[in-house]
Amino acid sequence: MEKMVHDFDEYYDRRGVDSKKYSAGKFEGDVLPMWIADTDFRCPKPVMDAIRKRAEHETLGYPEELTGFQQAAKGWMAKRHGWEVEDDWIQFVTGVVPGAIFTLLSNTQPGDQVVCLGPLFGPLRACVIDNGRQLVESPFINEEENYTINFEDLEKKLSSAKATMFIMCNPHNPVGKVFTEEELRKIGELCLKHHCIIFNDEIHGDIVYKGHKHVCLASLSKEIADITVTGFNPGKTFNVGGIRTAGCIIPNPVLRERFLTARKKGKGMGRNIFGQAAFIACYRDCEYYVDQMLEYLEHNLDYVEEFIKEKLPEIKFHRPDGLYLLWVNCKGLNLSQSELMDLFEKTGKIGLNSGLEFGPLGEGYVRLNIAVPRVTLEEGMKRIETAVKSLRK
Numbered sequence: 163m164e165k166m167v168h169d170f171d172e173y174y175d176r177r178g179v180d181s182k183k184y185s186a187g188k189f190e191g192d193v194l195p196m197w198i199a200d201t202d203f204r205c206p207k208p209v210m211d212a213i214r215k216r217a218e219h220e221t222l223g224y225p226e227e228l229t230g231f232q233q234a235a236k237g238w239m240a241k242r243h244g245w246e247v248e249d250d251w252i253q254f255v256t257g258v259v260p261g262a263i264f265t266l267l268s269n270t271q272p273g274d275q276v277v278c279l280g281p282l283f284g285p286l287r288a289c290v291i292d293n294g295r296q297l298v299e300s301p302f303i304n305e306e307e308n309y310t311i312n313f314e315d316l317e318k319k320l321s322s323a324k325a326t327m328f329i330m331c332n333p334h335n336p337v338g339k340v341f342t343e344e345e346l347r348k349i350g351e352l353c354l355k356h357h358c359i360i361f362n363d364e365i366h367g368d369i370v371y372k373g374h375k376h377v378c379l380a381s382l383s384k385e386i387a388d389i390t391v392t393g394f395n396p397g398k399t400f401n402v403g404g405i406r407t408a409g410c411i412i413p414n415p416v417l418r419e420r421f422l423t424a425r426k427k428g429k430g431m432g433r434n435i436f437g438q439a440a441f442i443a444c445y446r447d448c449e450y451y452v453d454q455m456l457e458y459l460e461h462n463l464d465y466v467e468e469f470i471k472e473k474l475p476e477i478k479f480h481r482p483d484g485l486y487l488l489w490v491n492c493k494g495l496n497l498s499q500s501e502l503m504d505l506f507e508k509t510g511k512i513g514l515n516s517g518l519e520f521g522p523l524g525e526g527y528v529r530l531n532i533a534v535p536r537v538t539l540e541e542g543m544k545r546i547e548t549a550v551k552s553l554r555k
Contacts (some may be wrong), residue, residue: 166450170203170458173535188513195513196542199335199487201401201533203455205440208447209400212439225435227254234445235394235409241449242368245381251411253421258365258393259285260430261410262329263293265391267428268420269359270295275324277358279311281520281527283335286363290329298325301523302337307480307491309337313348320356328353331363332379333370336489336520336529338482340374343382350379350386359417360390365408368399368452370484371460380413387413391421396444398486399452407437455533459486462532462539469543474550486533489517493526495553502528510549512542 177184183198232249239245255261270276272294278286280299290297300316302309319325330349333340341349353360360379367376380390392411397403412418425431463481466488470479478491492502499518506512506528517527530546532539 166207168203168206168451168454170455171535171537172204173202173537174204176202189507190511193507193511193513194538194542194545196531196534196538197513197515197529199398199531200403201398201455201486201531202535202538203401203533205401206444206448206451209402209440209443212443213436216435216439222435225433225438227433228438228442230442230446231409231433231438234442235411238445239378239394239411242452243376243378243381245378247411247413251413251418253410253412253418253425254431254433255393255408255410255425256406256430256434257397257408258363258395258410259289260428261391261393261408262286262361262363263289264421264424264428264430265359265361265410265417266290266293266295266327266329268424269417270326273324274326275319275322276327276329277316277319277325278329279316279334281336281517281523282329283331283363284519284521286329286331287521295327296324298322299521299523302339307478307489309334309339311345311349313352316349317352317356320352320358325356325358327359327361329361329363331366333366333376333482333484335363335366335485336487336515336517336524336527338480338485338487338489340370340376340483341379343377346377346379347382347386350382350390353389354385358389360386361393362390363393365393365395366398366485367394369456369459369486371456371463371482374483376484380411384413388417389414391417396441399455400440400444400448402440402444405434405437405440407434407441459533462486462534462536465536465539466530466532466543469547473547476550476553486531487515488530488532490528490530491526492528495550497553499525502526505549505553506546509552510545512545512549 395408515529517524
């Protein structure tokens, strides 16, 4: 069979087709959106073919739970990440964040402390706070935008009598860190020692750059697997976030039963017809797409790194280990966060995520999405330069 090739340079207009990223209510029409974590690349052909084939049947009644869901996920985890999982470990959820909520509700009580490494992805923060738990941050050590874990502080936070859960994402959103096996073992051992359940968001686990390797935390030992729920989703890798179809891998049968009870109470078990079709096609047929996209993203990273180095000395940037979302330090511009966001949106005409969406530790930062065709990236960087140049005057 001839190897498929995807054209990541292709530009197509996403405005006017219910795209949240390009929503008219988010930014003015002349603002270039480079914020939310979806790509501007077309979905893989096998995914669209699977959806069209299912649509041809012309009935959209309640779907059965296809075993292909588990088979596709198992195959992907084994081939891409070296983790052998079993069918009944893999449970459907509508998204990774709902999976975090079901884990939270089934293993903690209102008022409990949930520990994280900060800054942290906003919806994960919100799922803790909105459900009446206390979010306790252990800040990363930041050395010239290179992030490491303060294990002494992390253990102090986990050892609290009120701490019952640790919530994380690997690769880490927003700082782009891919945790080493040694770091993951230390995290797992601390959570075992202090009796904390782990929810690990691995939704970006396929977006890892040269010189780094994604290791599934729960693959390290049976003991760590027994306290870990792993959330995953093809949404970021294949640009299918809108299918609302994800999975959680739960090896421990006791945790799994608690999780399923919480899911049932929240009526979160019903699958989506097109979601199942896309999920299976992504993990079964589209490895070629990931490999080609990673190569394309590496070149985009090269471009941004060189651009900032040559033209934007006020901005600090450290090349991430993973993610197509760049965590950019703009403190050198000496602006408040609201002034910073106004500068980029109103002067530069570019829409970015505010660092404060990821907690107080994100003040002075923005998050930039580079999973776009090169022509879009070049335009976006020119707009950032225009904004910064306006301050120099």
